Amino acid sequence: MNRTDRLYALVEELRAVAPRPRSAHRLAEHFEVSVRTIERDISALQQSGVPIYAEPGRTGGYCLDKARTLPPVNLTPGEAVAMALALRRLDGTPFRSVAGSALRKLVAAMQTDDATAAHELAGRVHLFADDEAPATAVPRLVADALSTRRVLRIAYADREGAVTAREIEPLGYVGKAAHWYLVAWCRQRDALRVFRTDRITSVSVTAETPAPRALRREDLDIPAGKLSQLMLA
Structure with missing residues (x-):
């Protein structure tokens, strides 16, 4: 067994007995x-x-934190390429920066032969460049706003270009093909507001963690049928 295969087999051996330890001996x-x-x-x-x-x-050894690892991912080459195509649509969204790393993790967890076949299949897929201009990229600090859970200080330009300083508590996102919006509680207005991400001209993250606020669909004041909620399954 070569070292690469042994490293993979070591992880699987520890995963099989987790959370019990295995001694080096x-x-x-x-x-x-x-x-x-x-x-x-x-x-x-x-x-x-x-x-x-x-x-x-005496009864110790090496343990694997099973909750933080992926078992072998049995994606087919076609499924992997389909995911790559779907992730191409994330340009201009708050999740563009993490989409690539997510796909790389999944491909790395595939069986070697399947991963090779996926790369070969992807090399046979060619796409026309979009005729429309791509959506404006979301600033990284805005893209991470819901994950960091901190109050943001932003400068925001209105339709006429007038810029105001705001302190906001990020609550959610609303996405369209051309633009993404950050839904947040605006402390200056003492109300819920929606900020188009390409109009946020500067952003900084404070050390303050705001008190939790619920975000209900009806709070967005968008007509029924115009909005759908993202689901993972």
Whole structure:
């Protein structure tokens, strides 16, 4: 077994018994290598971000945090290419910057032969450049607003170009083909407001975490049938 295959097999061995530990000696016997080799392999996996930790004591050993790892992802090559095509539509959305990393993680978790076939299939797919101008990219600090959960200080330009300073509490997003909007509680107006992201001329993140506020569909004042909520399943 070469080292790459052994590293993969080590993770799967630890995943199978998680959260129980496996000693370096037992792993060395299983993979027919030295204890020192196992220790080097575990260190390499830890440095690459695999959540493996050591439990001390006579019955200790190496443990894998099963909740933070993906099992082998059995995507077909066609499914992987379909996801790549779907993610191309995220240009101009708050999630463009993380879409690529998500796809790379999924492809990296595929079986080697399937991943190779997916790359070959993707190389046979060609797209026309869009006739319309692409949507304006969402500033990174705005794109991360719901994840960081902090009060933002922004400068915002209205339709006439007049710029005002605001302190806002981000609550959600509303997306259209051409523009994305950040829904937030505006402290200057003491009310819910919607900010077109390409009109946010500057943004900074404060250290303040605002009190939780609910965001209901009816709060958006958008006619029924015009809005749908994103679902993960």
